[in-house]
Amino acid sequence: MKYQAFQPIFHKITRINKATCELRCNMASYDELAIINGRLAQVVKIVGDHVTLQVFSGTDGIPTDAEVIFTGKPPVLKVSTDLAGRFLNAYGKPIDNGPEVQGESLIPTGIAGIDLNNTLVTGQKIPFFADPEQPYNQVMADVALRAKADRIILGGIGLQHDDYLFYKNIFENAGAIDRIVSFINTTEDPSIERLLIPDMALTAAEYFAVDRNEKVLVLLTDLTLYCDALSIVSNNMDQISSKDNMPASLYSDLARLYEKAVQFPSGGSITIIAVTTLSGGDITHAIPDNTGYITEGQLFLRRDSEIGKTIVDPFRSLSRLKQLVIGKKTREDHPQVMNTAVRLYSDSANARTKLENGFDLNDYDKRCLSYAKEYSEKLLAIDVNVGIDDMLNTSWELFARYFKKEELTIRQDLVDKYWKN
Amino acid sequence: MTTPSIKQGKVTGIISNLVMAVSDEPVAQNEICYIGLGEEQLLGEVIKVIGKDIFIQCFESTRGMKIGNPIRFTNDMLEVTLGPGMLSKIYDGLQNDLKKFDTLFLRRGIRSDALDTESLWHFKPLAEQGQRVHAGDWLGEVIEKAIPHRIMVPFKLSGSYIIEKLVPEGSYHLNDVLAVLTNEAKEKVEVKFWQKWPVKKTLKAYSEKVRPFAMLETGVRIIDSLIPIAEGGTGFIPGPFGTGKTVLQHAISKQAAADVIIFAACGERANEIVDVFTEFPELDDPHTGGKLMERTIIIANTSNMPVAAREASVYTAMTIAEYYRNMGLKVLILADSTSRWAQALREMSNRLEELPGPDAFPMDLTAVIANFYARAGYVYLNNGKTGSITFLGTVSPSGGNLKEPVTEATKKSARCFYALSQKRADQKRYPAVDPTESYSKYLEYPEMQNYLHEHISPRWTEMVIRAKDILLRGREVYDQINILGDDGVPLNYHVQFWKAEVIDFVILQQDAFDSIDAMTPIERQRFMLEHVLQICQMEFDFKGFEEVATFFKRIINNLKQLNYSRYESEEFNKILEDQKLIINEKRIA
Numbered sequence A: 001m002k003y004q005a006f007q008p009i010f011h012k013i014t015r016i017n018k019a020t021c022e023l024r025c026n027m028a029s030y031d032e033l034a035i036i037n038g039r040l041a042q043v044v045k046i047v048g049d050h051v052t053l054q055v056f057s058g059t060d061g062i063p064t065d066a067e068v069i070f071t072g073k074p075p076v077l078k079v080s081t082d083l084a085g086r087f088l089n090a091y092g093k094p095i096d097n098g099p100e101v102q103g104e105s106l107i108p109t110g111i112a113g114i115d116l117n118n119t120l121v122t123g124q125k126i127p128f129f130a131d132p133e134q135p136y137n138q139v140m141a142d143v144a145l146r147a148k149a150d151r152i153i154l155g156g157i158g159l160q161h162d163d164y165l166f167y168k169n170i171f172e173n174a175g176a177i178d179r180i181v182s183f184i185n186t187t188e189d190p191s192i193e194r195l196l197i198p199d200m201a202l203t204a205a206e207y208f209a210v211d212r213n214e215k216v217l218v219l220l221t222d223l224t225l226y227c228d229a230l231s232i233v234s235n236n237m238d239q240i241s242s243k244d245n246m247p248a249s250l251y252s253d254l255a256r257l258y259e260k261a262v263q264f265p266s267g268g269s270i271t272i273i274a275v276t277t278l279s280g281g282d283i284t285h286a287i288p289d290n291t292g293y294i295t296e297g298q299l300f301l302r303r304d305s306e307i308g309k310t311i312v313d314p315f316r317s318l319s320r321l322k323q324l325v326i327g328k329k330t331r332e333d334h335p336q337v338m339n340t341a342v343r344l345y346s347d348s349a350n351a352r353t354k355l356e357n358g359f360d361l362n363d364y365d366k367r368c369l370s371y372a373k374e375y376s377e378k379l380l381a382i383d384v385n386v387g388i389d390d391m392l393n394t395s396w397e398l399f400a401r402y403f404k405k406e407e408l409t410i411r412q413d414l415v416d417k418y419w420k421n
Numbered sequence B: 001m002t003t004p005s006i007k008q009g010k011v012t013g014i015i016s017n018l019v020m021a022v023s024d025e026p027v028a029q030n031e032i033c034y035i036g037l038g039e040e041q042l043l044g045e046v047i048k049v050i051g052k053d054i055f056i057q058c059f060e061s062t063r064g065m066k067i068g069n070p071i072r073f074t075n076d077m078l079e080v081t082l083g084p085g086m087l088s089k090i091y092d093g094l095q096n097d098l099k100k101f102d103t104l105f106l107r108r109g110i111r112s113d114a115l116d117t118e119s120l121w122h123f124k125p126l127a128e129q130g131q132r133v134h135a136g137d138w139l140g141e142v143i144e145k146a147i148p149h150r151i152m153v154p155f156k157l158s159g160s161y162i163i164e165k166l167v168p169e170g171s172y173h174l175n176d177v178l179a180v181l182t183n184e185a186k187e188k189v190e191v192k193f194w195q196k197w198p199v200k201k202t203l204k205a206y207s208e209k210v211r212p213f214a215m216l217e218t219g220v221r222i223i224d225s226l227i228p229i230a231e232g233g234t235g236f237i238p239g240p241f242g243t244g245k246t247v248l249q250h251a252i253s254k255q256a257a258a259d260v261i262i263f264a265a266c267g268e269r270a271n272e273i274v275d276v277f278t279e280f281p282e283l284d285d286p287h288t289g290g291k292l293m294e295r296t297i298i299i300a301n302t303s304n305m306p307v308a309a310r311e312a313s314v315y316t317a318m319t320i321a322e323y324y325r326n327m328g329l330k331v332l333i334l335a336d337s338t339s340r341w342a343q344a345l346r347e348m349s350n351r352l353e354e355l356p357g358p359d360a361f362p363m364d365l366t367a368v369i370a371n372f373y374a375r376a377g378y379v380y381l382n383n384g385k386t387g388s389i390t391f392l393g394t395v396s397p398s399g400g401n402l403k404e405p406v407t408e409a410t411k412k413s414a415r416c417f418y419a420l421s422q423k424r425a426d427q428k429r430y431p432a433v434d435p436t437e438s439y440s441k442y443l444e445y446p447e448m449q450n451y452l453h454e455h456i457s458p459r460w461t462e463m464v465i466r467a468k469d470i471l472l473r474g475r476e477v478y479d480q481i482n483i484l485g486d487d488g489v490p491l492n493y494h495v496q497f498w499k500a501e502v503i504d505f506v507i508l509q510q511d512a513f514d515s516i517d518a519m520t521p522i523e524r525q526r527f528m529l530e531h532v533l534q535i536c537q538m539e540f541d542f543k544g545f546e547e548v549a550t551f552f553k554r555i556i557n558n559l560k561q562l563n564y565s566r567y568e569s570e571e572f573n574k575i576l577e578d579q580k581l582i583i584n585e586k587r588i589a
């Protein structure tokens, strides 16, 4: 890189931490990028003439006489877009009197645990909450390929190199590689650099969605590692951390990323599917907890040992935007069938507890258990790949096989129409 | 007195949205200032002063700010503009009218007028020349949407004034002078359609605040029938993510018997508030027949907007509510979520390096929340008319743990507690309000009980208590059945369990997305509660526990169909007839 002459160069570093260093200078501007001995850094604090820089690739080997060059520019090229934009462009809908406004459309994945129970739509932001050993990368890749997006942007945050190759292969084999843009930081790269990946991925997504009206799908994996990097920086800046050693601003930091998901009135959209790995399934940890409050639902994967397959857990999984499409863009019985199927599945959990406690099962318990097994196998398993009408038909078949009409508490007109004898 | 000179200062430090500055001039705590960044003027508020050092929270992104950037102090605190034309507006936390921005991306440093400066209003005087008036007294009114919007004596005035001049009935522009007031010191005050008020100061100008005594109908069965909130009361809805806080608030906003509804979307998802303003202009207000949006004001400071303005947004909402209340109106504020507001306070307190309290929240969190909730209430105005502010906030407890500081602090201030349960949400028992954990203190107020007896049914409280007991008993026997097994308990336990299930499925559960079930006016609620309690009182003859379950499932299915059908329609009556047949199969006469 060539440095322009007017960019001031400083030498005296007064303090060095793991991720940040401090120097004296009185013309730095907040958030601007700097280059310190060739490494990228950003201004994160200014107090008088003490300026603190966050060094993305880490401070190891930075000497006190390092050369510092201020670029005068913040990291995101489109300065305006990182501000409060999302509200307004979402707002564009009702006031826009221009051409026909395009609403959210359903994203079919073929996986009933998603399409039937947790339908996704364009412009949505949703993470997989998964333990590290679960096959979330595989499910994400399936979803990405079936979603028929114009553009897929992969943001690999601390991605295992093998997983990076997995994505690359699967996209190449599907002939989709020309639709894909990747920003990858692997486990071998410095951890602070991970802070840049989501911003870059989303800036690119904005370009394709706004300037080119494309349906963009952004895959971010794994945001837990992004949060870990945030906490390293904030701890280095002596900030008081809140729950689980995370910075007090974690909610806002994550919201800033996720809120870039949007359906533009012009037809372009940004859909974000992310991964947040859990430790020991603990969703009360600050990272999944804050994420859950920001995203429009979450998807849980679980191993069902009885059928020997991974399923989309119907209990904690949720898509909040499904309301926009189910029963409207899908068949009218979708909302009630979906809820009833899950409620009956939850009755089977009660029956299982009884069984474990050594009690006799009554007739209803037994029916619930058989139903649950078949429901899991035919609908919840991630290897299912069918259309939504088929999913609904299968549900009615299961209802008829195991239950009486009045056990469903579904609206009578729907029962009359769809009940399978 | 000389006119105040322009007070200047300059930036000395920046940490995220905390700006440090110095000035030779006097500055006040909470004074508003503008920080100049080239063309852009960024809004900030003084939050701490130590000697010459001034600490400012900047309401906008500080990106690009430098040491030495100029600051201009305004002498004013953060104020809102109050006047006709606020209904159906969508404001940000600083009362910018978001519809007036036409760019795709909201730029920093731009503002817009809260009211439509060109608007013309038909003014009708309500007072007379020569009359003695005080702050808040009604001088006249205009019709805003369907609401009589009173033009009031500026709240900032103290002491008494005489109306020297008052314009006759007619159409006037927003900025026209409508009245001139003078006081003993011969100071003249011009009154226009609008006035300003600092958001963090409680707006009073009423004669007294009384204990709430009337129920505020929400149309949500589990609230109105079992855990009612009072008009002028306070309540909060804590719940883990995805348990239905937002859906519940939206349901309430659609049916609540209030004149004005203010939505404060505080640090939550932008998409959800977009839902409101796309849906509400289409929906009818069940009480007036107008459109829902006409009685609604949205204050949107969603999670992607600057953190500091989040704190301002709840105060902006409250101040606007106080203004409409002083016109003698019933105002309902729905804030989603007050935890985000508390987090904004925490972020700032951390940057100021204040001594942290539990979970790093500021030490005075409880006091801040208490002061805020105290601004709700039922009041008598100086002219004897009444007005009210009912406040219902959601809380997003971290980790779903109700022992965390924001929930605990709120519990001390709010009088209704609607705990959402993860388990009920998992079972799709929506709204997932836990019927045994949740409570309404108002139900214990004798004046509230009188109101319920007069307006709903003379035996209402008795019925409510009975329904709650049945639910509690249901929960107890359920535990017993789980410990002892189906055969291990008396048959009657199964009957008790299923009677509780009837109340649960039919009264508590309500599908917010079914056009009929979603809306239950109080008359229909009275019918349903009476009806279901009658069934619960009946004696039945069962041979075994399997028969109990089969029977009650049929009853539940029948009653559910009732909930899905139009009240007192042919279909409705037919379902009731069917029900009699089912009941008579097992009933002991």
Ligand SMILES: Nc1ncnc2c1ncn2[C@@H]1O[C@H](COP(=O)(O)OP(=O)(O)OP(=O)(O)O)[C@@H](O)[C@H]1O
Binding pocket: A292, A293, A294, A318, A319, A320, A321, A323, B239, B240, B241, B242, B243, B244, B245, B246, B247, B248, B268, B396, B430, B431, B432, B510, B511, B512, B513
């Ligand atoms: N009364 C209801 N009827 C039907 N479905 C409901 C009801 N209440 C909630 N739900 C379902 O639960 C989902 C989550 O509800 P909601 O968005 O209100 O949760 P929340 O508590 O506000 O979550 P967060 O804290 O993350 O904002 C909804 O999208 C909807 O599917």
Ligand SMILES: [Mg+2]
Binding pocket: B245, B246, B247, B268, B336
């Ligand atoms: Mg919500």
